[in-house]
Amino acid sequence: MLELDAEAIYRHLAQRAREQFVGEPLKLVGVHTGGVWLAERLRQTLQIADPVGILDVSFYRDDFDRSGLKAAVRPSQIAFDVADAHILLVDDVLNTGRTVRAAMNEIFDYGRPAKIDLAVLIDRGGRELPVAASIVGATLELPADVGVVLTRDDDGRLHLTMEKRGAE
Amino acid sequence: MPSSNPQLNSNGELHHLLSIDGLPRVVIERILTTADSFINIAEREVKSVPLLRGKSVFNLFFENSTRTRTTFEIAARRLSADVFNLDIVRSSAAKGESLLDTIDNLTAMQADIFVVRHAASGAPYLIARHVAPHVHVINAGDGRHAHPTQGLLDVYTIRHFKKEFSNLTVAIVGDILHSRVARSDIHALTTLGVPEVRAVGPLTLLPAGLEEMGVRVCTRLDDGIRDADVIIMLRLQSERMRGALLPSAAEYFANYGLTQEKLALAKPDAIVMHPGPMNRGVEIDSSVADGDHSVILPQVTFGIAVRMAALSIVASSSRMQ
Numbered sequence: 001m002l003e004l005d006a007e008a009i010y011r012h013l014a015q016r017a018r019e020q021f022v023g024e025p026l027k028l029v030g031v032h033t034g035g036v037w038l039a040e041r042l043r044q045t046l047q048i049a050d051p052v053g054i055l056d057v058s059f060y061r062d063d064f065d066r067s068g069l070k071a072a073v074r075p076s077q078i079a080f081d082v083a084d085a086h087i088l089l090v091d092d093v094l095n096t097g098r099t100v101r102a103a104m105n106e107i108f109d110y111g112r113p114a115k116i117d118l119a120v121l122i123d124r125g126g127r128e129l130p131v132a133a134s135i136v137g138a139t140l141e142l143p144a145d146v147g148v149v150l151t152r153d154d155d156g157r158l159h160l161t162m163e164k165r166g167a168e
Numbered sequence: 169m170p171s172s173n174p175q176l177n178s179n180g181e182l183h184h185l186l187s188i189d190g191l192p193r194v195v196i197e198r199i200l201t202t203a204d205s206f207i208n209i210a211e212r213e214v215k216s217v218p219l220l221r222g223k224s225v226f227n228l229f230f231e232n233s234t235r236t237r238t239t240f241e242i243a244a245r246r247l248s249a250d251v252f253n254l255d256i257v258r259s260s261a262a263k264g265e266s267l268l269d270t271i272d273n274l275t276a277m278q279a280d281i282f283v284v285r286h287a288a289s290g291a292p293y294l295i296a297r298h299v300a301p302h303v304h305v306i307n308a309g310d311g312r313h314a315h316p317t318q319g320l321l322d323v324y325t326i327r328h329f330k331k332e333f334s335n336l337t338v339a340i341v342g343d344i345l346h347s348r349v350a351r352s353d354i355h356a357l358t359t360l361g362v363p364e365v366r367a368v369g370p371l372t373l374l375p376a377g378l379e380e381m382g383v384r385v386c387t388r389l390d391d392g393i394r395d396a397d398v399i400i401m402l403r404l405q406s407e408r409m410r411g412a413l414l415p416s417a418a419e420y421f422a423n424y425g426l427t428q429e430k431l432a433l434a435k436p437d438a439i440v441m442h443p444g445p446m447n448r449g450v451e452i453d454s455s456v457a458d459g460d461h462s463v464i465l466p467q468v469t470f471g472i473a474v475r476m477a478a479l480s481i482v483a484s485s486s487r488m489q
Contacts, residue, residue, distance in 0.1 A: 056205065059217035059480075068181075068484030069219075071198060075205045083213075109214035 004138075006150065006158035009121055010038070013137035014045045017088075017119060020135055021046065027085045029053035031103050032074055034092030034150035037158065038121055042090060053078035053087075060102035082111035088134075092150040094120040097131030122148055122160070174296055181485040184296045184305040185478050187314040188355040196359060200324050202477035203470070209246060210472070219480050220249035223280040227253045228270075229308070230286040235444060236308050236318075239468070240283045243475035249281070267291065268298050275300060281483060282306070289313035304482040312346055317478055318443050319352025321471040323360055325463055326398050328470065329439050333357070337364040339392045339434075341424060342402030342451055343373045349443045350402060358382045368392030369424060372413045389424050396434045400441045401426055404451045417450045427453045431461060439463045 027050050030039030039052040058073040089103055104116060117134035124142045142148065147165045152158055173190050177183040182195050209215055225244040229237050237253065244251045256270065265273075271282070281304045284292045289311030296305040309315040323333075330336055338357055344350045344367045357365050358381065367378050368386045378385050386392035393399055404420060414420055426440065440452075440461045448454045457464060 059205070059219045064219060064484070069202070069480055073202050073205045075208055077208060105218070109212055109217070111213050 001161055001163045004160040004162065006121070006160040009137040009160065010041065010158055013038075013119060013121055013135060014042065016135040016137075017042055017046060021088065021117075024086055026088050027053065027080050027082075029055060029078065029087050029089050029103070029107060031089070031091040031099060032056040034121070034152075035090045037150070037152050038092060038119070039088075039090040041158075042088070042119065050080040053080065053082075055103050055106055057099055057102035057106055060106045062098055062102065076106060078107075078110050082107060082113050084112070084114045086115045086117070087113045088117045088119055090119045092121050093148050094118070094123045094131070094133055094136075095126045097127050097129035100131045101129055121150065121158075124148060174293060177485050179485075182481050183485045184292075184307075185316050185482055186292050186296060186305065186307045188316045188319045188352050188359065189314065191316075191355075191359065193359050193361075196320065196323070196356060199320055199474065199477045199481060200327060202481060203320075203324055203473040206246070206473040206476040207470075210469075216246045216248050218248045220244070220247040220280075220483055223247075223249045223483060224278055225249045225251050225281045225283060225479065226274050226279045227251065227283045227308075228256055228274075228285070229254070230256045230284070230291070231309070233285055233309065235468075236285065239471050240306075240308060240317075240475055243472050243479055244281075244283075246472070247476055247479055249479070252279075267294065271295055271298055275303060279303060281479060283308050285309045287311055304485075306478060306482060309348055311348065313348055313351065315348040315352050315443075317471070317475050318349045319356040320478065321467060321474040322349075322353050322400065322441060322443070323356045324470050324474050325441060325467050326357075326439070328466070329463060330397060333360040333362045336362050336397045337366070337395060337435075338362055338398040338400065339366045339368050339386075339396040340400045340402065341368040341389065341392060341426065343404055344369050344378070344402070345373045345375045346405065347402050350400075353400060354378075354381055354383055366392050366396070370414070370420075389426075389430055390433055393426075393430060393438075394433045396438055398439055398441065399426065399431070399434060400443075401446075401452050403443065403445065404447055406447075417447075421450055425449070425451055425453060426456050428455055428459070431456055431459075441467055444468070 028039040028043055030036035030052050036054050043052055055076045056074045058070055119135045120133045121137040123133055123136045123139045145165050146162055149161050175184045175186050227237050227240055241251050283306045285308040291310050292305050292307040307314055307316055340350050366384045366386050371387055438461055442464045446452055446457055
């Protein structure tokens with residue numbers, strides 16, 4: 001198990017967000033669970049009034065026939081009006097792009113946004129769909145069997161660990 | 169863990185939903201939690217999710233029930249399934265086709281899920297034993313036996329308004345003997361740890377063996393609803409009146425009808441439930457049905473989310489045979 005400096009990577013992401021979206025009336029949507037933590041941090045950094053929208057994309061995944069429904073689905077909730085909004089979609093790790101596709105499909109069921117940008121803490125490559133992030137905290141080249149996991153401690157600090165998948 | 173419960177697959181996952189009797193608490197809780205995530209969908213611009221896109225749900229109603237069939241249809245459509253309603257009362261059964269022949273024919277039409285309502289107790293079990301491994305069966309009410317999605321939506325409603333089960337007193341009032349709803353409610357409530365479940369009704373409408381199910385029997389309404397947190401009124405079917413079980417609707421209402429006066433015996437924040445359709449003035453007074461304690465309409469709304477959860481969870485176990 002290897003730990004990365006998640007706070008330093010987040011600071012880089014926040015800096016990129018300030019540069020790119022200064023003065024923009026952004027609305028934030030985080031993907032459960034790590035994406036929501038990051039979106040909440042970005043909400044403070046960018047001083048956005050609207051509450052963070054929360055997506056659990058379980059009902060939009062493309063692998064239901066293979067993997068079924070995960071045991072603990074949490075409610076999605078977007079309290080602001082999505083129609084004509086400029087949305088920054090936030091997730092912790094960008095890999096195949098399938099979660100982003102599912103999240104975009106779900107957002108459109110709330111309304112037609114003017115624009116969607118994508119912010120991710122880690123881009124680990126391995127894309128299976130034509131998806132690219134607008135801003136990235138760090139780019140990593142990782143073997144397919146290595147997973148990256150974002151956690152948050154009781155003080156709200158972020159931690160990123162890498163470990164072989166299947167290893168306990 | 170291998171299971172002898174015909175509803176569960178070899179991984180202990182829900183493959184068919186036939187009865188709440190024998191369902192582990194975690195399975196019930198998973199259905200309730202998943203239903204939470206379907207509640208908000210009705211408020212969005214697009215009121216469906218693509219989860220069961222391409223799946224075919226056949227509503228097989230061998231017994232009339234507009235409300236249950238409609239809520240299953242709405243639930244399946246909100247999951248983007250293709251829905252086919254078969255009113256069997258008027259079609260092949262009338263031509264002498266056997267139940268299992270009907271099922272075989274529909275399976276050949278690529279059915280993925282059968283939602284079955286049948287007057288004979290156990291009919292959904294027969295179908296579940298017969299279908300191909302990738303096909304799922306949901307019991308929408310069989311005889312006097314079970315109505316599991318009604319039981320689940322009742323406990324969902326109770327959880328919504330009361331948050332916890334561990335300190336509740338729940339009174340189920342009326343024709344317990346003939347009620348599949350009562351049976352499903354009792355199994356759901358005791359499995360979720362409700363400490364006091366009461367069955368309230370005239371002796372002629374109370375089945376034997378209730379105490380063994382962990383239920384307290386009350387033959388007087390006052391005793392049954394005193395200090396209750398939840399009162400579930402059951403529909404009194406009019407055909408019971410024609411037999412020797414009950415004298416008359418008026419006398420039933422006088423003894424067991426829920427009026428404001430009787431309701432005052434329950435806790436001040438008690439909720440009143442009814443599976444519908446109601447007989448106003450027989451088992452429940454109109455002022456109670458439409459009053460502040462009534463959660464009868466929220467039950468209907470929650471029923472759609474609970475049925476969406478049941479459909480998606482059984483469909484989810486396909487690959488686990």
